[in-house]
Structure formats: structure tokens, C-alpha cells
Amino acid sequence: MGPDKGRSEMPLLKQCKQRASDVIEQESGHLHALSQGIWRTPELAYQEHTAHQLLSSFFSSRAWQVQPHYHLDTAFRAHWTSEPTDCPRLHVGFLCEYDALPELGHACGHNLIAEVGAAAALGLRAALESVQPPRHIQITVLGTPAEEDGGGKVDLIKAGAFQDMDVVFMAHPAQDDAAFLPDVAVHDVTVKYYGKASHAAAYPWEGINALDAAILAYNNISVLRQQMKPSWRVHGVIKNGGVKPNIIPSYTELEFYLRAPSRKDLAELQEKASACFTAAATATGCKVELCFPSHDYYNVLPNNTLAKAYIENGKQLGMQFTNDDLVLNALSGSTDFGNVTFEVPGIHPYFYIGSDALNHTAEYTTASGSEEAQFYTLRTAKSLAMTALDVIFNPELLESARHDWKMMKDIEEEINSGVTNKARESSSGAGCASC
Ligand SMILES: [Zn+2]
Ligand SMILES: [Zn+2]
Structure with a gap:
């Protein structure tokens, strides 16, 4: 890209980011209703029938191509593609989780994860429809059930759902804004x-x-x-x-x-x-x-390029990213998004929802259903959509994200080379070993 072209594209990117944010704001009432519907009907892993229905309808009614029951009863795929051109193709994924915890309801705020994924996808699509994108873009929203128990994303990886994606985004509610926390x-x-x-x-x-x-x-x-x-x-x-x-x-x-x-x-x-x-x-x-x-569940591979872009966009929206060592270096938790990061470059930032309550408590259930969480949830969605636009409009950034991904994967493969899990092997994979 010559310097002139670079200069002329930057205002376009800025315009797209503004458009994405505006549309997310315009849709805020519907997005809130969507996450409230999921929050009010907490469903356990692989049984998220109401959430599946609400999300499938949400995207169908907005002219997305929706495949309900996508490989799993409570998974879905919503797809949009820009006008085909000769430009190189780029496939962006957003993930929605929506399972709850036994007895506690949405104490991990997965209703907000669903909302972030839906909002970011709507924002990105609207931004791309307002211009001639520099690439042939495909957007896929995957509804991924069973994060708290089971690992729906692992099922979907095995079914090939991530095979032709170039980059994937989701975000998880927490106590702070952080582009990366060590999930193990x-x-x-x-x-x-x-x-x-x-x-x-x-x-x-x-x-x-x-x-x-x-x-x-x-x-x-x-x-x-x-x-x-x-x-x-x-x-x-x-x-x-x-x-x-x-x-x-x-x-x-x-x-x-x-x-x-x-x-x-x-x-x-x-x-x-x-x-x-x-x-x-x-x-x-x-x-x-x-x-x-x-x-x-595998550990989440960090992607510094995508994380940096997310932070820059988040700061523009007023996010204050934590620099507390205890938060950044402490072991966070685990997620089946870890397995996804071994397939596709992606990020899984954490976001503040307006409360100091801790995940997996009744207080967090209240917080994830509160009106106050909405501002932070939509802000996170905007930052994800803006980061996706950075990837789309800046080929160097995409290359750098791919380079980060390959480097982290190579390091992991080196660490894990020759690992045999004797305890698991004696049980021949899924199942029980008698001793
Ligand atoms: Zn959880
Ligand atoms: Zn969670």
C-alpha cells in the first residue's frame, strides 16, 4: 500500500468505527432485551434451548443466514457476507456463550457474553455495509453452548466450525477491563x-x-x-x-x-x-x-497484536485497563476458548460490568442482570467491532496477529512435545478407569 492510499484509508476506518458504535447504540434496547431474556431463564450446559431460540430469532429477524442446532442441539451459526469481490477474503468470527450455573443462575454473566457477541457482529456488519470494504468479508456468529461444563467449543472445533475463520473474538465479564488474563x-x-x-x-x-x-x-x-x-x-x-x-x-x-x-x-x-x-x-x-x-480445556494463547489493538480502541471509549499485577498474573480460570486459540488467532478480553461482585456468586448474578452492566457490555462490543475493523483495514495488523499466533502455538508445541497423559490413557479417553 502506498502512503497516499494509506492516508486516504484512515478516515474511512475511523468512519467505520463510528458507524459500528452508532449502530450498537441504536440497537441497545433490543440487545438489552436479548440478554435479559437469557438472564431470566438460566439454562445449564447443552440445555440452553431458550437462549438458542432467542439468539437464532434475533439474527434471523435482521436478515442473517441462521443455522439453528448447528452441530449441537443448542448451538447456532449466523452468517453474513459482503458483496463478493476480487479482494482477498477475510472471515471474522464472534462467539456467544449463554450457559448458566447450577442454583446460581447467570453468576458468570454469560448472558452478557451473548450480548457482546451479537452487538459486535451487528456493529461490524453495519459499518461494512456503509462502505466498500477493502476485502471480501464474511462474519460468522457462533453460539457456543456449555462453557461451564462440557466444552461446546471443543465439539464445534471437531465438527470443523472454525476451519476457515481468520480471526475470532469474544469477551467475558469480570471485575476489571483486561485484554488478557491467564486462563489455564x-x-x-x-x-x-x-x-x-x-x-x-x-x-x-x-x-x-x-x-x-x-x-x-x-x-x-x-x-x-x-x-x-x-x-x-x-x-x-x-x-x-x-x-x-x-x-x-x-x-x-x-x-x-x-x-x-x-x-x-x-x-x-x-x-x-x-x-x-x-x-x-x-x-x-x-x-x-x-x-x-x-x-x-486448553490454556488460552495470548495474541499481543490483537490485544494491543483492543486496548487502543477500548481506551478511546474510556476503558481503564487494570495494571494490578495480582489480577494480570494471577491464575484466572479456564475456558474452552483456550482450545479455539489453538485453531484460530483470537482474543478473549475481560470486562468490568459496574460491580465489584465476584464471578460465581449470587451477587454476580444480580450484577450481570443489572441495568448498569449495559453501558460496559456495549462499550466492550464496540471495542471488539473496532478491533475487527482494524484487522480488516490494516493488512499488516492481520499479518502480525497471524505471526503472534504461530509463534505462541510453536512455543506451546515445544512445551507439550512428547506429553503423554498416562492417567488419562489408562481410561482410554472419555470414560472411566477402574483401579
Ligand atoms: Zn464461569
Ligand atoms: Zn464464564
Whole structure:
């Protein structure tokens, strides 16, 4: 691109960014109604039928090509394409999550994630319709169910939903604005102990106590903590602890989440945790089953180019990005967007919603349904749409984002090379291993 062309394109980009913001503002009432509809009907992973319906209708009514039940019952795909030209093609993705948490409702604010994805897509499309874009643009909004449990994005990756995307965006509610927080690899394990019931007072020696196994397992993990790396996390609950004090429990069940910054560390942690679980079975004479889910969540790969562009746009909109080391360097959580970043360059910024409440609490449910969250949600959507426009109008930025992505992927592959997950292999993928 010659300098003259560069100069003449910059006002066009600015105009497009303004147009995207204006349209998001114009649609604010409908967008708020959309996220309120999802918030009022909290649905668990893979059961988000109302959210699926609301979002599919939202896009159909705005002349997007909508494929409901896209590979999954509660996933959808909404697609728009600019007039075909000879210009190079660029495919931009926005992701909407919309699953809730048991008992707490939308305590992670996924109704706002859906709203951000929808708003950013509307803004971007309207901006591109107002000019002759420098590329042949495709926009896809993917409704990705089951982030809190299961990993709908992993299902969609396997189905090829991300195959021809060039760049992908979403944003997650939090306590601060941050372009990147370290989301780590995770997988959960369900531990089942099988003992033998007996009268606990009359002939306890005839029983095999599965609750003892559960307690030992919990304590073994607690002892392991001293030897865990500071970046590892293990947390669990006892889901079934027996029925009645005078019956030796014949069955107990625990669920643990294991988290580490890389798949390599996660394999190491899983092996150590599995030893804790099986040792408890040996000590009590129980049989144990370790059941692993079909999907692991990978760590999120950072993309500095996209993050920088997002920050610049966000600052123009008045965002104040946190520089608190504790927030920026502390382990955040885990998301199936991590797996997406191994397929396509993308970002998953976090955004403030006008409240100091913490995710996964009842207070956060209230905050994510509040009127106040709307300003911050729409501001985030605007910044994502503006960042997508930067990518579209600036080929160097796209190249740089691709370069960042490849570099981070190569580093990860180096870290994870030769990793074998012995604990998982013994269970042959998704399923249970008996020890
Ligand atoms: Zn969550
Ligand atoms: Zn979440």
C-alpha cells in the first residue's frame, strides 16, 4: 500500500468505527432485551434451548443466514457476507456463550457474553455495509453452548466450525477491563468408590467403607498441595457421601477440577492426583473408578497484536485497563476458548460490568442482570467491532496477529512435545478407569 492510499484509508476506518458504535447504540434496547431474556431463564450446559431460540430469532429477524442446532442441539451459526469481490477474503468470527450455573443462575454473566457477541457482529456488519470494504468479508456468529461444563467449543472445533475463520473474538465479564488474563488448562475427574454396605454398629467389620476412601482421597490431595507448583490448582467436592450414619457407605463420589498452565503440567498433575485417589482405594479395600470427561480445556494463547489493538480502541471509549499485577498474573480460570486459540488467532478480553461482585456468586448474578452492566457490555462490543475493523483495514495488523499466533502455538508445541497423559490413557479417553 502506498502512503497516499494509506492516508486516504484512515478516515474511512475511523468512519467505520463510528458507524459500528452508532449502530450498537441504536440497537441497545433490543440487545438489552436479548440478554435479559437469557438472564431470566438460566439454562445449564447443552440445555440452553431458550437462549438458542432467542439468539437464532434475533439474527434471523435482521436478515442473517441462521443455522439453528448447528452441530449441537443448542448451538447456532449466523452468517453474513459482503458483496463478493476480487479482494482477498477475510472471515471474522464472534462467539456467544449463554450457559448458566447450577442454583446460581447467570453468576458468570454469560448472558452478557451473548450480548457482546451479537452487538459486535451487528456493529461490524453495519459499518461494512456503509462502505466498500477493502476485502471480501464474511462474519460468522457462533453460539457456543456449555462453557461451564462440557466444552461446546471443543465439539464445534471437531465438527470443523472454525476451519476457515481468520480471526475470532469474544469477551467475558469480570471485575476489571483486561485484554488478557491467564486462563489455564483444566480437566475434571469424577472419582467413584465402591465399598460394601453393612450395619455400622452391629457388624461394621463386614463392611467396606467408601466414605473413608472419599475422605482419604480428599486429604491425600490436601497433602499433595505442598508439592504442587504455585500455578497449579486442585479443588473438589464430595457429591455423594453415603446415605445414613448407621449404614456403612457402599458408594461415594467426588468431583475434582485439576488446573495447570500447560497441558504438560496438567498431565503431571493428573498423574499425581490419580495416585492420591487410587491410594485411598487401596487403604480402604474399595474399588475405584476415575472418570474423565471427553474434552480437556486448553490454556488460552495470548495474541499481543490483537490485544494491543483492543486496548487502543477500548481506551478511546474510556476503558481503564487494570495494571494490578495480582489480577494480570494471577491464575484466572479456564475456558474452552483456550482450545479455539489453538485453531484460530483470537482474543478473549475481560470486562468490568459496574460491580465489584465476584464471578460465581449470587451477587454476580444480580450484577450481570443489572441495568448498569449495559453501558460496559456495549462499550466492550464496540471495542471488539473496532478491533475487527482494524484487522480488516490494516493488512499488516492481520499479518502480525497471524505471526503472534504461530509463534505462541510453536512455543506451546515445544512445551507439550512428547506429553503423554498416562492417567488419562489408562481410561482410554472419555470414560472411566477402574483401579
Ligand atoms: Zn464461569
Ligand atoms: Zn464464564
